[in-house]
Amino acid sequence: MITVLAGGVGAARFLEGLAAVVPGREITIISNTGDDLELAGLHVSPDTDIVIYTLAGAINPETGWGLAGDTFNVIDQLQRFGYERWFNLGDRDLAMAIHRTARLRQGWPMHRIVEELTRAWGLELRILPMSDDPVRTVIETPGGTLAFQEYMVRLRTEPEVAAIRFAGIESARPAPGVLEALRSASAVILAPSNPFVSIGPILAVPGIRQALAETTAPRAAISPIIAGQVVKGPAARMLEQLGHEVSAVGVARLYQGLIDLFVLDEADADLAPAVEALGMRALVLPTLMSTPERKRALAAAILAALERTP
Numbered sequence: 001m002i003t004v005l006a007g008g009v010g011a012a013r014f015l016e017g018l019a020a021v022v023p024g025r026e027i028t029i030i031s032n033t034g035d036d037l038e039l040a041g042l043h044v045s046p047d048t049d050i051v052i053y054t055l056a057g058a059i060n061p062e063t064g065w066g067l068a069g070d071t072f073n074v075i076d077q078l079q080r081f082g083y084e085r086w087f088n089l090g091d092r093d094l095a096m097a098i099h100r101t102a103r104l105r106q107g108w109p110m111h112r113i114v115e116e117l118t119r120a121w122g123l124e125l126r127i128l129p130m131s132d133d134p135v136r137t138v139i140e141t142p143g144g145t146l147a148f149q150e151y152m153v154r155l156r157t158e159p160e161v162a163a164i165r166f167a168g169i170e171s172a173r174p175a176p177g178v179l180e181a182l183r184s185a186s187a188v189i190l191a192p193s194n195p196f197v198s199i200g201p202i203l204a205v206p207g208i209r210q211a212l213a214e215t216t217a218p219r220a221a222i223s224p225i226i227a228g229q230v231v232k233g234p235a236a237r238m239l240e241q242l243g244h245e246v247s248a249v250g251v252a253r254l255y256q257g258l259i260d261l262f263v264l265d266e267a268d269a270d271l272a273p274a275v276e277a278l279g280m281r282a283l284v285l286p287t288l289m290s291t292p293e294r295k296r297a298l299a300a301a302i303l304a305a306l307e308r309t310p
């Protein structure tokens, strides 16, 4: 069983490759729910749904989120009633939010809801929310506190990040199956997701960091930073604003003590010694997942390296 810690777009691209080389029933995904939000009374889980849509082949390939070919009539109409239209939830995408919210009202825990959604999309792999309890990523800026999606979508990551908090984390418990998926895995992989706001919330759920630190499974992480830059998103800016080195080494340092293997892009081959000085092996590979073949090759190479890791 391979367990993957996952955010949204970066994770989904890696998971496409993994799902092409490993049977779905051998994959467990631990999904970030710190990004979740309420929109017109509906519960939306952007990261979990990006992973589901991508693996189901239904994702909008231009944006990396939302359903291909979706329209936005409902959120347009909502403006009539004073709703702001900054979060883009498509008409077909809404079905997922409506059903998830209905199940929550019926008292279903999030892990059962996600299991139902995963099956409804015909996927065999297992997706677990990091927690059934609500956790919300909060961005502290010089101008005040922002809910994560306000920072990310409404303000397009422009405000300076002074600190990142996870509201509700103290009382959150790992969802059933999460700790077991880390302890009994044959390999654990941290996707090339944002270390602060995608992997960070998962590791912050009490018990998860320790289970990762203590598992006997070989563990790898893939750098979301290539040649000091992101493919997309605020990870590089967050590294800088939070006082870290803006490079793959800066990311590796965040995972010190939690992983055995750190995957660096070819463009960063010269950083391998600095990564190894942190007490982990460095593996240099082409990590830009621009084609299905590159996604598959990356996943296969990482699995092969993990198999050789004692």
Ligand code: GDP
Pocket: 006, 007, 008, 009, 010, 011, 012, 013, 047, 050, 191, 192, 193, 194, 197, 198, 222, 223, 224, 225, 226, 229, 230, 231, 232, 233, 234, 235, 236, 287, 288, 289, 290
């Ligand atoms: P989000 O939740 O949708 O923002 O996505 P994630 O947190 O899962 O992933 C965002 C990160 O993925 C960004 O920091 C990107 O640099 C990284 N990323 C996206 N595509 C690639 C890729 O092809 N290769 C690598 N190495 N990183 C990528």
Ligand code: CA
Pocket: 007, 008, 009, 035, 046, 047, 197, 198
């Ligand atoms: Ca996300």
